[in-house]
Structures are given as C-alpha cells and as structure tokens.
Amino acid sequence: AQSVTQLGSHVSVSEGALVLLRCNYSSSVPPYLFWYVQYPNQGLQLLLKYTTGATLVKGINGFEAEFKKSETSFHLTKPSAHMSDAAEYFCAVRSTGGYQKVTFGTGTKLQVIP
C-alpha cells in the first residue's frame, strides 16, 4: 500500500521568496516519487522525479526536491518564486517494478503575491 500526504492545501509566497511545498509518503517498497504541476484548465506536467541514485533531484523551472528516506519526505523547493509559478502542485508515489498505479496527494495550490 502507498499513500501521499501534502501539508497545506494553499501556500502563499511573495514574488522572489523561497517556495517550500511539503510532501510525505508511505510505501511498503522503495518508491518512485514525483512532483507534477497543473496550471488552470490544463493537464498535469511532470516537474521532477526521483527513481534511484542522487537524492537531490532538479526539475524544470528551477524547482528541486530532496528524497529523505529517514523522514519519508520529498519536499519541493524553489529559491525564488516567480509569478508564473502560481499553479497547483501534486506529489505522487508509485511502487517500483512493473506497471504500478500512481497515487497522488491532495495537492497544494501555490499563490505568488507580487
């Protein structure tokens, strides 16, 4: 069984401030972890993913996330928020091996204040 918890359904930051979106997961086997972004009226776009190897992964648009096994966390960060970052962000987990279904968190809506 697997699950994802995202803390904070809404996060507001000022333009230029640090973005931190929190994600904790539960998985009985080593997981694949993902962050997706959804802009209004659009589908989901992959921001970044962790599969194996380096625990700090970099994605598109300046985002990065660190896999911390001891904390079962995969928090998403960006040093400096831009207005275009306003969107909804979903953390997701998938078990390794074969075609396993993806489980999504409840999402965090990011607001960037000018």
Place this chain on the structure above:
Amino acid sequence: SAVISQKPSRDICQRGTSLTIQCQVDSQVTMMFWYRQQPGQSLTLIATANQGSEATYESGFVIDKFPISRPNLTFSTLTVSNMSPEDSSIYLCSVHTYLNTEAFFGQGTRLTVV
C-alpha cells in the same frame, strides 16, 4: 515520452445522458489509466485498462457507470453513463511507457452535467 490526445476537451451534458471520452496515444503502451479530478480535489484512479482484457476498477467505481474500451495499444475510451451533476469533474487519461517511470497525462476532459 508519450503524447496523449484526449477528446473532447470539455462538454456540457444533460443529466441522464452518457458521454464517451477518447484517449489516443502516439506510441504503443501496455496499460492506460483513467482518473477523475473533482472540483478542487486531487486525482482519483477510476480504472486501469489493458489491451485485450477487462478493465480493472478501483473501489467505488463500477463498470456499469464507467465502461471502458481498449481495442488496441494506442487507444481507449471511457464512458460516463447516466450522468448526474455529481459526475461533473475533469477526467484524465494517463499512460506509463516501458522506458519511463513517470506517468504521462492528456489535457483532460472537463465535464459539466446540468
């Protein structure tokens, strides 16, 4: 990667009617997934569709309400039957490819039932 085309992109339907959503992938994939995203909520998996076999439905979803076809390795349809306003959601098609760990998504179908 995989490029997914979903049709229609949006529709407004009368209660009691049915809508069939099409999902076309630009490459052959073994498994296709259908998700529902209710307003302001995360993605919930409806069913997994393998080519040549019956779809596997998640708890709370039944074939009579959401019949799925998977006639070949690049195409699937999801029908939302006997619609009610509670079915108003975004419906998303998703695939994994053999070479990729992440899921790819179509742009979604925004359904409003009146």
